[in-house]
């Protein structure tokens with residue numbers, strides 16, 4: 001029935017103030033109000049309809065994306081939306097587009113690596129969308145190994161220009177979003193060559209297409225790289241291929257904040273670390289962590305609401321069957337994902353703070369926290385995107401057969417999300433960066449240099465190598481200090497074990513290669529510790545609202561004890577806890593699931609997602625799943641006619657043939 005809230009009994013069970021939790025989730029009252037207003041604006045505008053997306057072919061899908069992007073831009077101007085509001089609007093449209101790369105990478109690359117003059121020239125054009133940009137780093141033959149890029153930018157002192165060239169097939173730019181069909185400009189990464197000398201990879205602003213007729217400029221071959229995983233999903237994006245044949249650009253289009261080339265062709269390195277050329281990646285990795293909490297919370301919201309609607313088995317004397325959310329196995333799969341969504345939200349908030357802090361320091365020429373920022377953004381990007389991709393797929397399974405329907409919203413969400421494990425740095429490659437940072441920190445422990453930031457715990461080396469957990473009963477695992485010490489000891493001992501093993505090899509590089517699987521595990525342990533510790537820190541803040549803090553304490557314990565249970569091998573083999581303590585953790589976890597159960601629906605309501613944004617029949621706010629699934633099925637283009645196209649051509653002759661054979 002329309003208008004009936006089938007989940008109302010669940011909502012009435014909530015033991016906390018959902019409106020206050022919405023504010024905690026959004027980050028502040030103001031952020032909540034902006035997000036809520038913009039989400040409703042998008043949901044109520046038929047121009048942003050998306051329910052037909054999975055049935056469109058690539059060309060229609062892409063054209064539709066362009067239409068939505070242009071309409072969104074018109075609304076942004078008409079409504080005079082500020083930067084934050086415009087960002088929210090684009091994200092609620094929920095359709096990856098060239099604008100993501102324009103605003104998300106092209107603009108930040110110029111801001112981070114351009115000189116003041118370059119920013120003054122290019123940013124106003126980009127802000128008004130008089131030019132559209134992409135970020136073209138990856139090549140056909142080189143993605144992770146940025147130092148291995150082959151595109152060249154050779155300075156020609158005669159003309160005061162750089163000549164951009166793709167010397168080989170493998171040097172073609174390959175993957176940049178927005179490049180395929182739309183970008184007029186790109187920040188192109190290429191090896192800088194002056195006077196025959198290779199200075200490594202630098203960024204250059206290059207115009208790719210004419211601003212009059214959109215045709216590629218001379219010397220440029222550009223196109224789309226083809227269909228990607230999933231039907232609609234990421235195929236709204238024109239990922240591109242680009243080949244340069246001696247394309248000339250003025251010298252002042254090299255991004256010159258980190259290093260410069262003078263009129264005479266002299267290479268000058270500023271007094272800043274060369275790694276700042278990688279700054280855009282640090283920025284984007286930081287945003288990807290917050291986006292992980294958004295993607296995971298969407299999937300969890302769908303799976304939780306549907307699990308409360310869906311019933312299987314357990315009917316006695318005609319009573320309703322059991323809601324699948326009441327099965328302990330369903331809770332043990334679903335509630336850790338719910339807790340992870342909250343955990344990633346808070347660690348994302350903290351990472352944003354860390355990024356802003358490092359940016360301020362860089363402006364003041366303090367580069368001391370750059371390695372920490374790189375390790376944290378790389379590690380947390382890897383940890384949260386892997387967990388989110390796996391989590392979305394788990395949510396699909398939690399919804400049984402109906403989860404496999406596109407109308408559940410889950411297949412598309414998975415297909416669009418899963419490349420996050422690869423883009424902006426392959427997750428294993430990034431964990432190896434964290435491992436390097438950890439090995440460096442461990443090796444410096446004896447030198448008197450105290451570890452700082454998220455590795456500060458390593459400063460308590462002696463204690464962490466010796467401590468034994470004092471957990472005696474299940475509820476001891478609810479004490480934050482007990483949990484924190486176990487995670488610190490596990491992470492530290494795994495790092496120390498790797499560091500010791502590295503010394504057994506003839507060179508550190510050989511050891512690093514040989515032990516890389518163990519190093520990745522040590523890096524994961526360290527990153528999980530960061531997430532747990534930031535959740536615990538969040539709970540030390542003043543959090544208003546009836547029962548809100550209590551629910552978050554439960555979720556924090558679920559997150560930590562779920563990880564402890566999943567990785568108990570690490571905790572046991574490093575001797576941080578005993579087998580008895582491990583089973584007490586599991587006992588406590590079961591009890592926590594029972595505490596989450598009555599609040600589960602309200603905890604996902606706190607994400608404040610509109611039905612438009614969720615795009616899921618299973619995750620509808622009102623829980624009216626079955627009639628809507630039935631309605632949705634009839635909308636499929638296959639049901640436009642009773643007898644399908646092709647029947648008369650292929651099936652009928654076959655049937656007739658069978659009849660003849662049967663008569664024989």
Ligand SMILES: CCCCCCCCCC/C=C\CCCCCCCC(=O)SCCNC(=O)CCNC(=O)[C@H](O)C(C)(C)COP(=O)(O)OP(=O)(O)OC[C@H]1O[C@@H](n2cnc3c(N)ncnc32)[C@H](O)[C@@H]1OP(=O)(O)O
Pocket residue numbers: 094095096097100135137138143144145146147177233275276278279281282291295370371374412413416417422423424425426429433436
């Ligand atoms: C339902 C429908 C819709 C729903 C939508 C919702 C879902 C969301 C969808 C989202 C939609 C759109 C978003 C799309 C966004 C896509 C963007 C993707 C863009 C890209 O992928 S751009 C390309 C990114 N490429 C990479 O990340 C490459 C990875 N490789 C590297 O970063 C590096 O090369 C390296 C592996 C880190 C370094 O390798 P190497 O050891 O060779 O390093 P160097 O010798 O160069 O330097 C070593 C030295 O430098 C330190 N260091 C390395 N990186 C950094 C850094 N970034 N910052 C600071 N320092 C760095 C390193 O630690 C070493 O230091 P040391 O010498 O040890 O002190």
Ligand SMILES: Cc1cc2nc3c(=O)[nH]c(=O)nc-3n(C[C@H](O)[C@H](O)[C@H](O)COP(=O)(O)OP(=O)(O)OC[C@H]3O[C@@H](n4cnc5c(N)ncnc54)[C@H](O)[C@@H]3O)c2cc1C
Pocket residue numbers: 101135136137138141142143144145174175176177234239419422423424425426427428429432516
């Ligand atoms: C949807 C999407 C959008 C993208 N958008 C852009 C964009 O806008 N701009 C842009 O420039 N790029 C973009 N990319 C490219 C992306 O950044 C790269 O694909 C990514 O950095 C991974 O690099 P790769 O493809 O070279 O993987 P590879 O490095 O070839 O990885 C292949 C395998 O090798 C392993 N491996 C690699 N090196 C090591 C090592 N040292 N040790 C152990 N294992 C290793 C990896 O773990 C992986 O399993 C995009 C990619 C995708 C999928």
